[in-house]
Amino acid sequence: MTEAHIMEKLTEILVEEFEVEADEVTPDANFFTDLDMDSLDAIDLIVSMDKALGITLKAEDAQKIRTAGEFVQLILSRV
């Protein structure tokens, strides 16, 4: 699983499920301050990424993520 693949899936989910514009999804994009998401969105993003990538993140992980780039690194550290 590559960083690019994870970023691609993340972008896909953010666009389709969270109605974020694709060009807004950059490694520095903050989910909460830039992409208008909140704590419930963070939980649901983790559920969707779990399904998309066949991984198992925990609900607590939702409290750790801030930016798209950090989230990708968190996933990489778990696989």
Added chain:
Amino acid sequence: MRRVVITGVGLLSPLGNDMATLQEGLESQRSGVKHMADWSQYKDFETRVCGIVDWDDYKSIPRKSRRSMGRVALLAAKTMQDAVADSGLSEALVSNPRTGISFGSTMGADEVLFDYITDITNNQSFQGQNSMGFLQIMSHTVAANMAAMFKIRGRNIPSCSACTSSSMAIGIGYESIKYGQSDIMFVGGSEGAHAYNAGIFEIMGATSRRYNDTPDQTPRPFDSERDGLVTAEGGGTLVLEEYEHAKKRGAKIYAEVIGYATSCDGEHITTPSNEGMEQVMRLALDDAGITSDAVGYVNAHATSTPKGDIAESHATYAVFGSDTPISSTKGYMGHLLGGCGVVESIIGLISLQSGLLPANKNLVKVDESCAPLDYLFEHRHGTHDIVMNNNFAFGGINTSLIFKKI
């Protein structure tokens, strides 16, 4: 005593999504009941008719509000958007601590409930469930979502009581304003269509099955050839407002709510009681301070079940005798369950505005077991200024609302 008036209306019904279209549907005796071919997927399930709302513009609801809504709450949200716009209320008044809400439905989002329970049961795990499933299926999903979406700061009293959910909401709003707890109340309810709703009634032998290929001919309230109820979806929102408050801001006023009562049969869980129905009508008349001869039109609950229509007809006869025009408008669209009380109240407002006394669609020959009421076989036009709307629910819950032209 503080008076309560209606200053905004929003609705989604199988017969139309605004008052003008609803009125046109009644006048032309259209039917909003459709054939449901895909219900054949359920074994030993015969009914194939349902009242369907033509609206699925979900993107008109902002994402963060929409995410915790199933269809039942989405329908309500659209009607509340329309009602708020219709009322002309400012954001400040909508979010005033003296502005509250009351909404209800029979069920949360049925379509979500099925998948949620099935997944958890099959997997024996909660893994993979997102945070929104419960918020979409919980009993007060409509009231909770309306409060969050419209930034309500006042009271929120969910009125989930099956088929009286939205009539009770109107009553709660009326009493909240009348007794000084609120100045404005957004009230109503809704229901989403699903085979689940129809299945519940089919188990009890209460669904219509003989008109699957001629859906416009069912349900048939009070008719000797009726064979059961037809479930439907839809709902509405009324903006209730204290009269002086409404006058002061120059609001458009549809009508005054002058009477409301709710009571229990205290007997059987599903079989209706003549006495309970009669009592609630009398209590509502007492609340309004009028006698039955002042009422110019009664919108009956009559769902087209054998027992319910007979019981209601005798209860109504005991209160009104044979001289008050009566119809059940479920013949046009089916039974909106949690949404029926508000939509049928809106039909009462149309009647007050236009004089239309809507016919009992599909009533050809009155069941001989029904009481001798003034059943509307065809439309009439009246000069009445007071209407009553009655609704009844499982649990022997009764509501009666009285509206007056102003």
